[in-house]
Amino acid sequence: MSIPKQEHTVKEHHEERMEQSASFKKTYDSIEALFGSKIARLIASKNLVVAEAKLSLSAILLSFAISLTLVVIAAVIWILLNIGLGLVVYKFIDSISLSIILLLVVNTSLGLWLFKQLKSIWKLVGFHSTVAQIVEGN
Numbered sequence: 429m430s431i432p433k434q435e436h437t438v439k440e441h442h443e444e445r446m447e448q449s450a451s452f453k454k455t456y457d458s459i460e461a462l463f464g465s466k467i468a469r470l471i472a473s474k475n476l477v478v479a480e481a482k483l484s485l486s487a488i489l490l491s492f493a494i495s496l497t498l499v500v501i502a503a504v505i506w507i508l509l510n511i512g513l514g515l516v517v518y519k520f521i522d523s524i525s526l527s528i529i530l531l532l533v534v535n536t537s538l539g540l541w542l543f544k545q546l547k548s549i550w551k552l553v554g555f556h557s558t559v560a561q562i563v564e565g566n
Contacts, residue, residue: 510535 510531517527551557 513534514527514531517530518524521527521530
């Protein structure tokens, strides 16, 4: 007499286990899909970082090459200006040694003035000067 009731209870228990099993399977599949998407995002982020690093390195190298080219061009122009100034001074003084000494004095004076300017600018650049400016409210 209790057999139908037991069968019914067994069926309910079996259905509950099936529902729990299905729920566990769905949860497991969801977690697996979540980890899969996270891994895909990490791989995509890694690829983006690598591409950005390559682009940044290319930009740095290009900037370095352009800077070096500008330095060479400035040096060539400076040399040409010195040659021209030397020829003009030689025309007026008619002494090559005085022309060279005058060019050395002019170039040394200009170099010292530029170095002085660099030192005064260097005081304004940097972390400590920035913090000091922020503290002062400028």
